[in-house]
Amino acid sequence: MRSPSTTSIIAMLLLARVGTALADQPAAPEWGRIDDAAARVGRYAFVANAWPATGRLTVPAGFPQIVRAAAGPRDLVVEYNADATAIAVLAPAGDPPGIVTIDTADATRQFDDGRIVFTALDARVEGDKAKLETHPGNHRIGYWSNPADCVAWTWKPTRWGAYDVRLTYSTASPSGGEIEVACGDVAVTGTLASTGGWYRYTSLPLGRLAIPTTAERTVRVRCTKPAGGAVMNLKAVTLEPACEGAPPRQAADGTVLLHARDATVRGTTLRWEPAEKKQTLGFWARPSDAAEWTFTLDAPGTFDVEVLQGCGTGQGGSEMAIDVDRGRPEAATLTFTVEDTGGFQAFKPRTVGRVTLASAGEHVLRAQPQTIAKGAACDIRQIRLVPPKVPERGLEPPPSYLDKNLNLARLPIPPLGRVRALIVTGEVLSASVPVAVRQPFQPGFGSAPDRLAGQQGMR
Numbered sequence: 001m002r003s004p005s006t007t008s009i010i011a012m013l014l015l016a017r018v019g020t021a022l023a024d025q026p027a028a029p030e031w032g033r034i035d036d037a038a039a040r041v042g043r044y045a046f047v048a049n050a051w052p053a054t055g056r057l058t059v060p061a062g063f064p065q066i067v068r069a070a071a072g073p074r075d076l077v078v079e080y081n082a083d084a085t086a087i088a089v090l091a092p093a094g095d096p097p098g099i100v101t102i103d104t105a106d107a108t109r110q111f112d113d114g115r116i117v118f119t120a121l122d123a124r125v126e127g128d129k130a131k132l133e134t135h136p137g138n139h140r141i142g143y144w145s146n147p148a149d150c151v152a153w154t155w156k157p158t159r160w161g162a163y164d165v166r167l168t169y170s171t172a173s174p175s176g177g178e179i180e181v182a183c184g185d186v187a188v189t190g191t192l193a194s195t196g197g198w199y200r201y202t203s204l205p206l207g208r209l210a211i212p213t214t215a216e217r218t219v220r221v222r223c224t225k226p227a228g229g230a231v232m233n234l235k236a237v238t239l240e241p242a243c244e245g246a247p248p249r250q251a252a253d254g255t256v257l258l259h260a261r262d263a264t265v266r267g268t269t270l271r272w273e274p275a276e277k278k279q280t281l282g283f284w285a286r287p288s289d290a291a292e293w294t295f296t297l298d299a300p301g302t303f304d305v306e307v308l309q310g311c312g313t314g315q316g317g318s319e320m321a322i323d324v325d326r327g328r329p330e331a332a333t334l335t336f337t338v339e340d341t342g343g344f345q346a347f348k349p350r351t352v353g354r355v356t357l358a359s360a361g362e363h364v365l366r367a368q369p370q371t372i373a374k375g376a377a378c379d380i381r382q383i384r385l386v387p388p389k390v391p392e393r394g395l396e397p398p399p400s401y402l403d404k405n406l407n408l409a410r411l412p413i414p415p416l417g418r419v420r421a422l423i424v425t426g427e428v429l430s431a432s433v434p435v436a437v438r439q440p441f442q443p444g445f446g447s448a449p450d451r452l453a454g455q456q457g458m459r
Contacts, residue, residue: 031057032097041111046089046100056088057100063087064104065137067117067168067236068203071100080199084135105236106139108153112288113266114241116163118153118219120234126150126220133233140170142198144231147223151234155183156216159271159283163239165206167221170195170235173228180224181206181237184217189224198233208242241265244272248295256295256303256385258365263291266366273379278345280310284377290368291380297363302356303385305334307367310347310379316340317373322383323366324355332356335370344379354388 031052035045042064046057056079059066069076069089077090089100105117120132121139127149133142141151165181165188177192188207195202211217223231245261260281261272267289273282281291305322318338325331334353341348357363365385369377 029058029060034060041113041115042104042109042117044102044104046102048091048097048100050097051091051095055091055093057091059087059089059137061085063137065106065119065139065235066102066201067105067119067238068103068166069100070203071095071098075203075205076100077195078201079197080135080138080201082199084138087137103238106137110158110268112268114159114268114289116155116239118155118237118239120151120236122153123234124152124154126152130231139235141234144223144234145229147226147231149231150220150222152218152220153237154216155219157211157214158268159265160211160213161265161271162208162210162242162244164208164242166238166240167204167206168201168235168238169204169232170198170201171228171230171232172196172198173230173232175227176225177223177227177231178225179231180222182218182220182222183209183211183239184215186210186212192227192232201233201235203238241267243294244274248293250296250298254299254301254387256297258293258295258383258385260291260381263293266290266292278379280345280347280379280381282344282376282379284369284379285372285375287369287372287377290366292364292366293383294362294364297357297360300357300360301387302354304351304388305353305355306349306351306384306386307336308347308349308381308383309338310341310344310381311338312344312376313340313342315344315374315376315378318377319370319373320377321368321370322352323368324357325363326366330356330358338373338378344376347379347381355385357385 270289
């Protein structure tokens with residue numbers, strides 16, 4: 001018998017390893033599939049083909065800790081058993097099957113889209129009752145029976161700006177407890193509603209706050225008004241970059257102004273710079289940072305895209321992308337190379353392309369570097385969507401004059417001068433014959449032949 005060759009042995013080992021890896025892959029959930037395209041920013045999509053009869057989307061074992069589940073703008077409940085070996089998202093009753101957005105984080109971290117999630121796993125308890133309880137996929141501050149206790153984290157922001165604040169919690173206490181989340185000397189407050197049990201978690205929006213500097217500060221959660229025997233189980237506090245101004249709307253003249261102050265930053269260093277001499281999006285030093293504008297269109301149509309950009313001396317050459325309605329069937333992408341304008345606040349308007357928006361309603365424009373040539377991509381003060389100008393046209397000659405076989409000698413025009421060429425319906429006719437140049441109509445100026453005749457020479 002011949003002994004197997006080394007190549008055969010390696011092939012058998014590789015096949016065995018592949019077989020083991022395939023066997024270790026979790027089975028697809030019965031309700032649909034999990035889209036992990038945005039997993040790098042802690043976000044997943046549960047794509048439900050049909051809601052189970054139980055109304056529960058079972059979460060696979062080993063899945064990261066869920067800090068928010070939402071169907072569109074509506075927050076859903078995530079339910080655990082006592083040791084977190086069974087986890088399910090409670091499907092919205094009566095809704096058709098669809099997509100549930102899942103945000104995750106086990107430990108405190110900042111994601112590339114700018115969201116900061118402070119989790120119970122590494123929180124600091126200030127008090128004598130509240131304490132960390134932990135199971136894989138379910139870390140929370142529990143036993144919070146003393147309303148005077150607080151939960152805190154120390155944080156140094158990577159950017160200043162506006163943030164929307166959310167609290168992930170559970171409580172079996174009656175509704176009505178009040179809490180405060182403070183970031184340094186700015187704070188938001190909210191009222192807790194009962195989630196129906198200590199193992200049933202949801203996310204509560206608390207409002208928007210502005211972080212004025214990148215100085216280190218303390219994020220602190222405290223109870224300002226208790227309801228029942230315990231405050232809550234606290235799982236996480238999330239800060240998500242928010243619009244600095246207001247969502248833009250199309251103007252009466254058809255233009256759409258997307259000013260830097262009205263952008264939402266999706267990143268960790270990019271920010272709105274409000275100083276009077278700046279008024280721009282700046283600190284664009286990371287290619288993963290993007291700016292988004294959500295705007296409303298009343299009159300759809302075709303628009304020229306004009307970018308007001310600045311770039312420091314020797315810093316040009318970065319490649320930028322403008323995505324409109326990314327992910328939709330009518331999505332469009334424009335690209336341009338950043339010009340050195342001699343200064344990041346030496347702004348220059350540039351028309352970088354044209355897009356067609358076929359429907360009225362809400363649209364999203366996103367600006368993001370594809371490559372950064374030097375220290376920073378550019379500053380952008382504003383982007384405008386401008387309906388193309390229709391060129392003005394003078395008096396049209398009779399149709400017979402537009403015949404491409406036009407006999408110049410038969411034109412009823414007196415000899416007024418000589419020209420080198422004549423353009424008729426896009427064709428250049430070499431000529432050295434007398435030709436009159438048509439002038440725009442002026443009321444009261446001569447007869448029709450006179451107006452066609454104009455004056456000698458080309459203008």
